[in-house]
């Protein structure tokens with residue numbers, strides 16, 4: 001009894017289920033990292049509870065959203081590149 | 085903008101906050117209970133969201149029946165307290181944003197409660213080691229959260245390492261979500277563990293439920309043939325874009341790695357936790373006193389040093405969910421102007437003895453810095469290394485934490501030093517021969533990251549609505 005949803009990650013459709021966090025959708029699809037630091041190091045989930053800010057993504061044009069805290073909504077546009 | 089004035093406001097709907105709100109309601113108080121998360125339960129009773137009901141949720145949980153009884157209460161979820169505004173003669177006014185995490189159009193609420201119960205819990209302390217910033221290295225709590233709220237296993241060959249009994253439920257959740265666990269490494273040796281756990285066995289009987297819970301996790305280890313090794317730690321993680329292997333080494337009783345004991349293990353994930361740090365920013369803003377461990381000081385009724393402000397759960401010291409529940413009941417009753425029974429007080433003190441045992445058996449020891457290299461990252465946000473900290477301390481000859489943080493940038497990133505703060509303090513304390521202002525790390529004016537634009541926008545909306 002789960003409701004499938006689709007989010008768009010960097011222009012590519014990615015399936016998930018309602019109630020998952022954005023990090024849950026990304027990791028469910030096998031992604032382990034999605035952000036790069038100033039020094040070019042990859043980052044994904046570290047703390048999983050909203051404390052470390054390693055997992056930041058852009059959601060529907062809004063930057064600095066913690067992927068591990070934000071519930072994914074059907075149709076969300078997720079970008080892993082910082083926007084200027 | 086309207087200000088709500090509940091008799092009792094409880095912040096945090098984990099075991100402590102749920103128990104406090106329930107007790108205060110039973111004592112007749114009008115209560116508001118709120119939590120930043122999308123669901124009640126806190127860290128302990130994390131579960132699949134309502135959209136994904138699970139018939140067998142209880143297999144991942146202890147005390148699920150207790151939670152079922154407590155979760156029936158009204159909880160304002162997705163409610164992030166971001167500011168506590170202090171007053172001299174009454175509890176602080178709390179400013180709250182309600183809506184999707186880190187959103188931009190959240191609803192702004194303000195509460196000026198007659199009594200406030202802070203039950204904001206704790207987060208993990210993970211000590212840095214070379215490679216700990218590689219994807220695939222998680223805090224143990226992240227593995228736990230992903231297992232419980234997402235049913236995601238973080239890897240196929242997972243190593244769990246660090247210190248404390250918390251490693252056991254993590255290993256257990258991992259195997260129950262389909263991960264392979266290649267081992268559990270505890271930094272402390274058997275002599276210290278035995279001293280901590282076998283002292284005054286009568287105390288353990290009083291917290292029998294806790295003993296039974298731990299025994300269940302140990303059974304999971306045995307059933308899945310997961311080795312448990314004492315006096316051993318992960319001292320480095322290797323890989324380019326993700327973790328592929330780790331080096332583990334034996335530790336002496338001070339947690340210093342013993343030369344010549346290195347061993348490489350192939351893994352695709354490693355989950356590390358060395359203890360917990362109470363989440364005290366709201367308490368600090370409210371003016372509550374802290375103890376030497378950085379936990380909120382309370383009396384036998386859960387009163388803090390500020391009139392009308394109470395605290396319960398891990399924020400007052402780390403001791404597990406049973407203690408959080410017992411403290412919540414006592415603080416909730418006191419906040420409602422009622423008094424706890426002798427049995428309710430005994431439950432609290434028995435579980436506090438259990439917490440003291442945890443610290444004695446598992447607390448962090450100073451030798452761990454032996455596994456740091458100069459190029460090991462300490463501050464993940466600003467990418468400051470152990471070598472940068474040492475050089476910064478030597479170059480400025482300053483002994484002020486504040487000025488050293490400003491010159492090195494350590495702890496000044498977006499997490500506001502929640503991940504590295506205590507480690508930065510510990511390292512600088514050693515390099516400088518003693519900091520003059522220890523403990524400052526816990527002082528953060530804002531309890532959460534907020535967008536100024538969002539505040540400005542909500543203010544405007546509120547003003548526009550005002551004439552109605």
Ligand SMILES: Cc1cc2nc3c(=O)[nH]c(=O)nc-3n(C[C@H](O)[C@H](O)[C@H](O)COP(=O)(O)OP(=O)(O)OC[C@H]3O[C@@H](n4cnc5c(N)ncnc54)[C@H](O)[C@@H]3O)c2cc1C
Pocket residue numbers: 049095096097098099100101118119120121125126127128129163164165166203204205206207208224225226228229250253254363366396397398399404405408531532
């Ligand atoms: C990631 C993690 C996983 C854990 N898993 C387990 C486990 O499986 N088993 C175990 O025995 N122990 C676990 N623990 C230890 C755990 O802290 C305790 O067992 C228990 O959950 C403590 O209860 P509590 O009510 O004090 O705090 P918590 O359960 O942490 O609840 C605190 C609540 O306060 C909320 N909060 C904090 N700040 C704010 C704010 N500014 N505004 C609004 N809400 C706020 C949080 O969202 C949270 O829900 C875990 C700890 C962590 C950090």
Ligand code: FES
Pocket residue numbers: 044045046047048049050051052053054055056066067068069
């Ligand atoms: S993983 Fe730490 S904030 Fe999301």
